[in-house]
Amino acid sequence: MTDFPVRYDLDEAGRIGAAIGAALAAGDVVLLSGDLGAGKTTLARAMLKARGLAGEAPSPTFAIVQPYAPPEVDLPIAHVDLYRIESADELIELGLDDYLHDGALLIEWPERLGGDGWPGALLLMISGEGDARVLTADVPAAWGARWPLR
Template sequence: MPLVDAEATEAFGAWLAPLVHPGDIITLEGPLGAGKTSIARGLLAALGLMGEAPSPSFAIVQPYAPPEVRLPVLHVDLYRVEDRGELAELGLDEALDDSLLLVEWPDRAGPDAWPGALALRLDFTPDGARILTISAPPAWQRRWPT
């Protein structure tokens, strides 16, 4: 799916909002500056967040909870995680009981992490736009609009 600019990237995130439920995981992959955080910002805004969502690059986990958003969300950026052992300290598995996880740089968790996630991959096109590749697991395919 082509995404011509930042507005289109955020709009895709907003489009996802009615489809998400607590316990869902959305992984966001791609090079620096490709729009991973833009998708997260669009989704968070559509879930009710007022103002701009900061990138969780330094905090690693940025939590959002009702009434700020309609369901609990953990926006996670694993870019600075160097040791997979650090992940247990973040409490992400426990959060899945009632939260949506948005995970940037999921490759830092290893290739077998989050097999049931909706995997979104952003890449640059030669003209500077972005191309979005979506990999939807069975749980997502049942609710994916046709």
């Protein structure tokens, strides 16, 4: 199911990310797609804040995987940035599937996953320039009843 585009400005990004973050459950994968500077990290930070993260979440661009666990958050979450990944072989070393046993994944630059990925992942596509953004979501059936942006 593809949801209608949500138009927002950067001031509203926190509210949108918080709504999605509050709906996260163990086993969820959220794919954040968009150009450099589109606001992927901004939405991910808002999702983490909704799960209890008190401080500022660093961008995982250089670490690639930034894990968060209780008591820092109420649901284990790995924030992943695949921008620096050059081949699908590198993904195996990250062990991303391990995070899904009791937590969730927020993955920026999912295009780097190649043909592999997660069926049933929530795909958020962000576009726009300046302060204006458009969020389009490919909402899988597992999210249907809990999708917060209606």
